[in-house]
Amino acid sequence: MDYTLLNGINSPADLRRLPRTDLKKVADELRAYVLESVSKTGGHLGSNLGTVELTVALHYVFNTPEDRLVWDVGHQTYPHKVLTGRRDRMGSLRQLGGISGFPRRDESEYDTFGTGHSSTSISAAHGMAMAAKIKGEDRKAVAIIGDGSMTAGMAFEALNNAGVAHGGLMGDVLVILNDNDMSISPPVGALNKYLARLMSGSFYAAAREGAKSVLKNTPLYEFARKFEEHTKGMVVPGTIFEEFGFNYVGPIDGHDLDSLVPTLENLRDKRGPQFLHIVTKKGAGYKLAEADPVKYHAASGKFDPAVGFVTPATKPKTTFTQVFGDWLCDMAEADPRLVGITPAMREGSGMVEFHKRFPQRYHDVGIAEQHSVTFAAGLACEGLKPVVAIYSTFLQRAYDQMVHDVAIQNLPVLFALDRAGLVGADGATHAGNYDIAYTRCIPNMAVLTPADEDECRQALYTGFLHNGPVTVRYPRGAGAGVVPVKQMTAQPWGKGEVRRESQSTGQRIAVLAFGTLLYPALEAAERLDATVANMRFVKPLDAELVAELARTHDALVTVEDGCLMGGAGSAVTEALNAAGITIPVLQLGLPDEFVEHGDPAKLMSLCGLDAAGIEASIVKRFGAKPTVVARSAAR
Numbered sequence: 001m002d003y004t005l006l007n008g009i010n011s012p013a014d015l016r017r018l019p020r021t022d023l024k025k026v027a028d029e030l031r032a033y034v035l036e037s038v039s040k041t042g043g044h045l046g047s048n049l050g051t052v053e054l055t056v057a058l059h060y061v062f063n064t065p066e067d068r069l070v071w072d073v074g075h076q077t078y079p080h081k082v083l084t085g086r087r088d089r090m091g092s093l094r095q096l097g098g099i100s101g102f103p104r105r106d107e108s109e110y111d112t113f114g115t116g117h118s119s120t121s122i123s124a125a126h127g128m129a130m131a132a133k134i135k136g137e138d139r140k141a142v143a144i145i146g147d148g149s150m151t152a153g154m155a156f157e158a159l160n161n162a163g164v165a166h167g168g169l170m171g172d173v174l175v176i177l178n179d180n181d182m183s184i185s186p187p188v189g190a191l192n193k194y195l196a197r198l199m200s201g202s203f204y205a206a207a208r209e210g211a212k213s214v215l216k217n218t219p220l221y222e223f224a225r226k227f228e229e230h231t232k233g234m235v236v237p238g239t240i241f242e243e244f245g246f247n248y249v250g251p252i253d254g255h256d257l258d259s260l261v262p263t264l265e266n267l268r269d270k271r272g273p274q275f276l277h278i279v280t281k282k283g284a285g286y287k288l289a290e291a292d293p294v295k296y297h298a299a300s301g302k303f304d305p306a307v308g309f310v311t312p313a314t315k316p317k318t319t320f321t322q323v324f325g326d327w328l329c330d331m332a333e334a335d336p337r338l339v340g341i342t343p344a345m346r347e348g349s350g351m352v353e354f355h356k357r358f359p360q361r362y363h364d365v366g367i368a369e370q371h372s373v374t375f376a377a378g379l380a381c382e383g384l385k386p387v388v389a390i391y392s393t394f395l396q397r398a399y400d401q402m403v404h405d406v407a408i409q410n411l412p413v414l415f416a417l418d419r420a421g422l423v424g425a426d427g428a429t430h431a432g433n434y435d436i437a438y439t440r441c442i443p444n445m446a447v448l449t450p451a452d453e454d455e456c457r458q459a460l461y462t463g464f465l466h467n468g469p470v471t472v473r474y475p476r477g478a479g480a481g482v483v484p485v486k487q488m489t490a491q492p493w494g495k496g497e498v499r500r501e502s503q504s505t506g507q508r509i510a511v512l513a514f515g516t517l518l519y520p521a522l523e524a525a526e527r528l529d530a531t532v533a534n535m536r537f538v539k540p541l542d543a544e545l546v547a548e549l550a551r552t553h554d555a556l557v558t559v560e561d562g563c564l565m566g567g568a569g570s571a572v573t574e575a576l577n578a579a580g581i582t583i584p585v586l587q588l589g590l591p592d593e594f595v596e597h598g599d600p601a602k603l604m605s606l607c608g609l610d611a612a613g614i615e616a617s618i619v620k621r622f623g624a625k626p627t628v629v630a631r632s633a634a635r
């Protein structure tokens, strides 16, 4: 594919200088470029291919960046990034120092709002629209939100607010619903059925057919007028969006520039809240992705577009996600009370098999994390045992529900937190850095940090047996490769274990490891001849073990793949203080800053949380051969 037109577009202004009749070729080149680029770097695919025409039309019609575009989730913004001066940087996508996979205000003025978590775009765009009104600036704010992202309550909170005037001021916000009838998994919920009815109605079919007949070969100057007449004549079904105060237009074909451009031009010039419903195909233009939009939601790495995603020749290591999925099925087999819940992350959370085998106990509630937690609380009130499978970062959205609906009532809800710690390519918006700190401070909540795949299985079982709220956290990807034992055994509640005893006759250091950092800690300890404890629980913490280690060592070190502030290390120092024990404690964990996207191992090394980093920190704090420190009388 030649990129003749694309290579001449270094900003939307360049695009807007092209004749309207060139836009189709721009879109074709853009689609080919995005596919070629993602095939080299990996990253999100289906959503990007599905928004090529929309992106071209938006930057052609609106005066970006003065007119604001807010992309919901932002995983569909690679075409936007190519058209806004980052074409030649796409090779660095999601790599350390490279461009982000999501819009970032600090990356480009065209990225008007940082996204990554879904369903925030309407709120942000409404804010921008109202700001323009308050400041007397004439600009549009456009939110582009997918049908999956529309299932989150926050989207409707925003519609409810944006659809009415405030102090006589009405924001000029345009919401574009990009309806491809897909989330990551097939879509769920009543809204999806409602949108399907809108699309199946006679209006959309007639609009599509009519547009082709009325508008083909229409001279440009008559174009918009005829299209307006054509669609105005249609009986558009009353929609929920109009009930929220929006002028609803659509559904229209989101791949047809002959529909998109004049419609956007019309809507650009209208005042007040506007709502455009477009219909697209996830993966459009790439047959393999069109045929399997779930599989082609994202590419984990390089692939040959001619062949598509292939199963690697060597069997990849078992991931924590797979360990969870296997455990969930085994536990469901053993206990009919188990109900599995996911907020729209069936594949990512490893629940495909569970869905197949236990369809009546499987609930994908859509992108509705808050609802997923309180739904689980309701189930637990009735004696069932809900397991909420959720990414650490996405659980942040349901914090009040964890406290108010689950913990205060001390309900037996098990939170299986995947993607705990740094996640790598998705960067700061998706990092699960805070869950130890934000869960351990909740009364009644237990927090388990398994060190490897077998411990993960056993910790899930241990947590499931507990009659109260429990969080079990584990990282993205594979661990130390400890094959899970089929037999499920309850771990001693609140107890850790010593994995390595220092033989040093001089300075004795004890490293208290939480989670998968046990293994780099063991590696560092070999070189330092330090003791290593696998703590297993942040809460209840094994305070006896902490005190014993303090009594028999001269310094303690805590390591965790979570934020330092309020993390497991803080729990250890709190326990020492409570016991009146004074001993030097070095706490190692994630820093008080957002860690950018990149290779996870590299990022952990940069944070000093690989074996070399742990060793270096210990040597730096306590010396090469640490000298004996003053022992406190209280031991």
Ligand SMILES: Cc1ncc(C[n+]2csc(CCOP(=O)(O)OP(=O)(O)O)c2C)c(N)n1
Pocket (backbone or CB within 6 Å): 046, 047, 050, 073, 075, 076, 116, 117, 118, 145, 146, 147, 148, 149, 150, 180, 182, 183, 184, 282, 343, 344, 345, 367, 369, 394, 397
């Ligand atoms: C709060 C939150 N929950 C879950 C996700 C994970 N996620 C990313 S994209 C996506 C599906 C979005 O569907 P849709 O908005 O229709 O966009 P499409 O992928 O179809 O283009 C989900 C669930 C997220 N980014 N944010």
Ligand SMILES: CC(=O)[C@@H](O)[C@H](O)COP(=O)(O)O
Pocket (backbone or CB within 6 Å): 073, 075, 116, 184, 298, 348, 419, 423, 426, 476
């Ligand atoms: C855009 C989004 O939020 C999801 O697609 C997310 O990127 C999935 O993350 P994993 O690749 O870790 O499942």
Ligand SMILES: [Mg+2]
Pocket (backbone or CB within 6 Å): 146, 147, 148, 149, 178, 179, 180, 181, 182, 183
């Ligand atoms: Mg969708």
